[in-house]
Amino acid sequence: MTASRYDVLGIGNAIVDVIARADDDFLVAQNMQKGGMALIDEARAQAIYDAMGPATEISGGSAANTIAGVASYGARAAFVGKVKDDELGRAFAHDIRAASIGFDTPPASDGPSTARCYIMVTPDGERTMNTYLGAAQDLHPNDIDPDTIASAAITYLEGYLWDPPHAKDAFRKAAKAAHDAKRMVALTLSDSFCVDRYRAEFLKLLRDKTVDLIFANEAELKSLYETADFDTGVAALRQDAKLAVVTRSEKGCVVVSADGVKAVPAASVDKVVDTTGAGDLFAAGFLVGLARGSDHVMAARLGALAAAEVIQHLGARPETSLKALGQENGLL
C-alpha cells in the first residue's frame, strides 16, 4: 500500500440546497414527512418552490457536506458527483473546489438540470428535505477512476447512491477499487426511508464486508433491523459490522466494534438553528480522526464537534474552520 494522496474521498449526489424557513402547518399542507428526505420529480419541485418562502441557495449533498467538513479539518479530500453545466452546477463546483477539495467529475452538458434539495427548516431547527435528483441521476461507473480511489485512505459513500439508476454500480466499482488497494470503505445509511427502500442490499453490503465502517442514526438503525428497540439494533449491528457509529442527536453517539460499545457525548450547543448536515458533519470528524490514527472515542469527539458547529447556522457545510475549532477544543 503506497502513501495516500487523499485522506477521504467521498462519492455522492451533487446537490444544491434551497433552504427556507417554514412552520409545521406548511409541512402538513404539503404532505411532507417531518425530518425525512423525499424524492420528487420536476413538477413537484416546481410546486414546492412556488409554495415555499424566500430561500437561500447553498451547496449541499450528504457526502459532499461530509467532504467539506473533512477539508475544513485540514485533511486532504476529494469528491465525485454529477452536476450539469448550468448556473447551480457551476456554483456547486466552485464551492467544492474553493474548499480545497479535489473535484474532477465532468459536468453533464445536456439532460436534466443540477440536483436541488428543497429544505424546510421549522422553528425547532428540524429540517425536512425534498430532493429533485436531476443531473445526479447520471452518475455512472465511468465517472469512477480506480487509480484515484486507490489513492484515498478512505472512500466514503452515501446510501442515497442507491436512488439514481447507475450510481450503485459506481459505488460497487469504487468499493472494489478501494479494497483492491487495501483501503477502507465507509458508508452512511443516509435516511430511514432510504434504508426502507434498500434494506436487503444495505444488509448485504455489511455482511459481505463490502463496507468496513458504517454510519447510521437511531432511526436508520431501527429501520435497518426493523426494530423499535435501540439496544436490539445495536446488538444486531455488532454482529454485522466491522465498525459502526450510531448517532443519537443531543444524546451523542455509540461506537460499535469488536471491542464493544462505547458511548460518546454530544458537544455543547448554544442554539440549534438548522439541523441540516448534522450527520454529515459527524461523519466528517470521525473520518478525520480515523485518518489521523486517533482512537474511536477521539474520532467521535471530532465528529460531535463538527456536528455542533453546523447545526448552529443555516446550511449544511461548516462556516468556520473546523481545524481551528478542533485546536481551540484541544482535540487537534
Add this chain to the structure above:
Amino acid sequence: MTASRYDVLGIGNAIVDVIARADDDFLVAQNMQKGGMALIDEARAQAIYDAMGPATEISGGSAANTIAGVASYGARAAFVGKVKDDELGRAFAHDIRAASIGFDTPPASDGPSTARCYIMVTPDGERTMNTYLGAAQDLHPNDIDPDTIASAAITYLEGYLWDPPHAKDAFRKAAKAAHDAKRMVALTLSDSFCVDRYRAEFLKLLRDKTVDLIFANEAELKSLYETADFDTGVAALRQDAKLAVVTRSEKGCVVVSADGVKAVPAASVDKVVDTTGAGDLFAAGFLVGLARGSDHVMAARLGALAAAEVIQHLGARPETSLKALGQENGLL
C-alpha cells in the same frame, strides 16, 4: 389622493448576492476597498468568483432588501427591478414574491445575466461588495407604470440607480408620477463612492425637492458635502433636505428636519455576523414607521430594530418576522 394600494414601492437594481467569508489579506490581494461597493465587469466577476471561498447565494439588492424588510414588518410592499429569465433571476423573483411583495417587472429574455454582487464578509462582520450589474443595466422608463407608482404611499429609490444607463430616467419618471399623485419620494445615497460619482446630481435632487426624504450614512453624508466634519454635513443637509436620516452604525442615527436634529440610539446586538443590509433594513423600518403615521423617533426605532436583526446573520434580508420582533419590543 385616493387610498394607497402599497405602503412602500421600491425601485432598484435586482441583484443576487454571492456571499463568502474572507480575511483582510484577501481584500488587499484583490485590491478591494474594504466596506465599499465597486462596479465590476463580467471578466472581473469571474476572476473574483474563482478566487473567493465557498459561497451562499441569497437575493439582495439595496432597495429590494429594504422592501423585503417593509413586507416583513407586515406593510404592503412592491418592487420594480430588472432580472434576466435565468436561474438566478428566477430565484430573485421567487424570493421577492414569496415575501408577499408585488413584483411585475418583466425579466429580460436575452442580454446579460442577472446581476450578482460578490460580497466578502471579513471576521469583523464588515462587508465589501463587488457588483456585476448584468441585466439590471436594462431597467428602463418603460418598466415604470405611473398608476402603480401613484398607488404607493411612498416610492423609495436607491442612488445606485444612477449607475445603469436608463435607470435614472426610470427614477425621474417614478418621482414625477409619485409627486403628481401627491405621494412621498424617498432616496438612499447608497454608498460613498456612488455619491462621489453623482454628487452634483444627488444635490440637485435634494435642492429641487425631487426627493422628500433622504437616507445616508456618515460616509455618504461626508462625501455628499465633501467635508470631514459630521456636524458640518448635518447642518448642510438640514438646509437642503425636507427630511433626512443619517445612520451611524452602533452610534444610532440622527433624524434631520425643520424641527431640528434628533438622535436615536441603535438597538442592542449580541454579535455582528455580517453588516450587509444594515442601512437597507434601517430604511425599511423608518419607512414603515412613516407609513403608519408614527413620529420620527418611533420610525427610527423601527429602523434600528430591523438593522439589528439583519446584521446578526449572513445575508441582507430579515430571517425572522420583523412584525413579531417589533411587537416583542413594544414598537408595534
